[in-house]
Amino acid sequence: MSGDSSGGAGRQDRLYQDLARSLLHELAAGKYLVGDRLPAERELALQFNVSRPTVREAIIALEVQGLVEVRVGSGAYVRRHPGKDDLPGFNLSAFELTEARLLFEGEAAALAATQASDEEIEEIAGLVQAIAAENRDPKGKEQADRAFHLAIARATRNGAVYEAIERLWALRETSPESALLHEKARLANIKPVVDEHTAVLAALRARDAAAARSAMRTHLAAVLDSLLFATEERAIAEARAAAQQKRSRYSAES
Amino acid sequence: MSGDSSGGAGRQDRLYQDLARSLLHELAAGKYLVGDRLPAERELALQFNVSRPTVREAIIALEVQGLVEVRVGSGAYVRRHPGKDDLPGFNLSAFELTEARLLFEGEAAALAATQASDEEIEEIAGLVQAIAAENRDPKGKEQADRAFHLAIARATRNGAVYEAIERLWALRETSPESALLHEKARLANIKPVVDEHTAVLAALRARDAAAARSAMRTHLAAVLDSLLFATEERAIAEARAAAQQKRSRYSAES
DNA sequence: ACCTCTTTTTGGTAATGCCAATTTCCATGT
DNA sequence: ACATGGAAATTGGCATTACCAAAAAGAGGT
Numbered sequence: 022m023s024g025d026s027s028g029g030a031g032r033q034d035r036l037y038q039d040l041a042r043s044l045l046h047e048l049a050a051g052k053y054l055v056g057d058r059l060p061a062e063r064e065l066a067l068q069f070n071v072s073r074p075t076v077r078e079a080i081i082a083l084e085v086q087g088l089v090e091v092r093v094g095s096g097a098y099v100r101r102h103p104g105k106d107d108l109p110g111f112n113l114s115a116f117e118l119t120e121a122r123l124l125f126e127g128e129a130a131a132l133a134a135t136q137a138s139d140e141e142i143e144e145i146a147g148l149v150q151a152i153a154a155e156n157r158d159p160k161g162k163e164q165a166d167r168a169f170h171l172a173i174a175r176a177t178r179n180g181a182v183y184e185a186i187e188r189l190w191a192l193r194e195t196s197p198e199s200a201l202l203h204e205k206a207r208l209a210n211i212k213p214v215v216d217e218h219t220a221v222l223a224a225l226r227a228r229d230a231a232a233a234r235s236a237m238r239t240h241l242a243a244v245l246d247s248l249l250f251a252t253e254e255r256a257i258a259e260a261r262a263a264a265q266q267k268r269s270r271y272s273a274e275s
Numbered sequence: 276m277s278g279d280s281s282g283g284a285g286r287q288d289r290l291y292q293d294l295a296r297s298l299l300h301e302l303a304a305g306k307y308l309v310g311d312r313l314p315a316e317r318e319l320a321l322q323f324n325v326s327r328p329t330v331r332e333a334i335i336a337l338e339v340q341g342l343v344e345v346r347v348g349s350g351a352y353v354r355r356h357p358g359k360d361d362l363p364g365f366n367l368s369a370f371e372l373t374e375a376r377l378l379f380e381g382e383a384a385a386l387a388a389t390q391a392s393d394e395e396i397e398e399i400a401g402l403v404q405a406i407a408a409e410n411r412d413p414k415g416k417e418q419a420d421r422a423f424h425l426a427i428a429r430a431t432r433n434g435a436v437y438e439a440i441e442r443l444w445a446l447r448e449t450s451p452e453s454a455l456l457h458e459k460a461r462l463a464n465i466k467p468v469v470d471e472h473t474a475v476l477a478a479l480r481a482r483d484a485a486a487a488r489s490a491m492r493t494h495l496a497a498v499l500d501s502l503l504f505a506t507e508e509r510a511i512a513e514a515r516a517a518a519q520q521k522r523s524r525y526s527a528e529s
Numbered sequence: 530a531c532c533t534c535t536t537t538t539t540g541g542t543a544a545t546g547c548c549a550a551t552t553t554c555c556a557t558g559t
Numbered sequence: 560a561c562a563t564g565g566a567a568a569t570t571g572g573c574a575t576t577a578c579c580a581a582a583a584a585g586a587g588g589t
Contacts, residue, residue: 072543085339094550121435124382181375326574348582
């Protein structure tokens with residue numbers, strides 16, 4: 022079996038992350054208590070059918086997060102249990118993240134409208150162009166989209182606001198389910214709609230806080246819509262109804 | 276040299292940590308800027324005279340901490356610099372934190388007004404009582420105040436919203452300058468004003484989102500005021516003027 | 530100039546081998 | 560019996576080699 026990569030069902034990225042997540046789940050499930058020793062690297066490699074280097078990488082990931090302590094010649098020991106903070110937004114659905122963005126980034130846009138420098142606004146204008154360009158490329162990674170939103174957050178001149186919003190984006194990228202859903206939404210809906218971004222930009226240029234908030238909320242409400250569209254599971258249908266309620270509130274605002 | 280371990284002068288532990296530290300220093304020194312690509316794994320292995328697996332481990336350590344982003348077939352790119360985010364909320368002033376709370380918690384209150392269960396609202400009512408009691412005790416630690424705000428965040432039923440707001444509180448408690456300033460504000464102002472909390476509660480009971488947002492913003496605008504009042508430093512005077520501007524916006528809202 | 534196909538570069542993992550730190554356990558001496 | 564010392568087994572630490580797949584760079588044709 023040299024090179025399971027061939028038969029191993031084409032996994033492209035970060036096998037160690039999958040393993041780390043699995044171990045994390047086992048920890049959270051109480052399979053290993055604080056002070057317990059994890060199985061040996063060689064054993065884990067067998068159990069999970071991966072190579073030892075991969076196991077090492079996964080354990081290092083846990084070690085860096087302070088979850089386990091590795092003692093040479095002895096083993097890896099559980100230091101503490103994954104707290105709510107450690108599973109960064111593990112249970113945060115794409116809906117929750119986007120709803121939070123709707124609320125927070127709306128306010129950020131409003132504040133940015135009164136705080137942003139001309140240079141910052143022009144930078145944002147450039148990013149709108151970049152989004153348009155990115156949209157023409159079917160493989161675009163929404164890199165410009167992210168930059169656009171973060172630039173606005175930065176233009177608030179409030180580090181706490183920026184950090185909070187940046188964190189929401191980080192969670193979105195981390196959360197597996199979230200990533201999956203966004204991918205589906207992208208395939209279905211495609212374009213992150215340049216018009217909506219342009220509207221936000223126009224409000225910023227006009228230094229109109231209320232308009233900026235409204236435009237940003239409209240944009241993110243559309244994103245929320247696309248997420249709902251990308252979902253067929255019945256379980257989510259309930260959330261859909263609830264979100265529908267909420268959305269009606271959003272548009273009623275402005 | 277195969278197996279530097281033999282001649283390598285008894286290194287027992289974590290070669291990858293040494294490497295990660297070295298890279299961290301280079302990052303901090305500005306050798307690689309945000310967005311830059313790190314040298315290839317094979318190249319770093321040569322430069323530092325270690326094996327590629329070790330380089331991978333070090334890069335994974337950086338990746339887990341969010342310092343770099345690894346793209347398959349391309350390389351490892353700098354995401355952010357060490358030090359800004361690693362010591363959470365380093366340069367976040369009490370003003371910034373409170374302003375962010377004003378924006379975010381206002382929205383949270385509005386959402387909570389439509390989402391909270393009756394039980395949750397009664398729990399919040401109990402916390403208002405607790406705040407009143409805490410006020411009578413000069414040694415009160417604003418424990419109830421914190422619980423009040425977090426309960427509202429939780430009542431949004433949105434984990435992302437809750438986590439973001441909880442983080443702002445955590446930062447407030449961590450940041451030394453922030454704590455100091457809040458202390459001064461407390462001594463000067465005394466009561467965390469029960470009336471304002473009561474107003475928020477009333478709006479929640481009425482399920483009036485707009486009123487809840489308004490009441491919460493009024494409350495936090497008052498906190499912001501007390502912070503400004505507690506400040507005499509000239510350096511802050513400028514920020515004060517800027518904040519004054521912002522505040523006028525806040526009250527103009529609602 | 531522009532698009533396309535090939536080559537090179539770069540990360541992803543596997544597999545193997547050996548060293549060093551610990552631990553286990555048994556033999557030995559008291 | 561008990562303690563002690565040391566070999567043997569266990570376990571992590573790193574190095575090497577090899578090959579695949581994704582991405583970037585370059586060559587070639589249009």
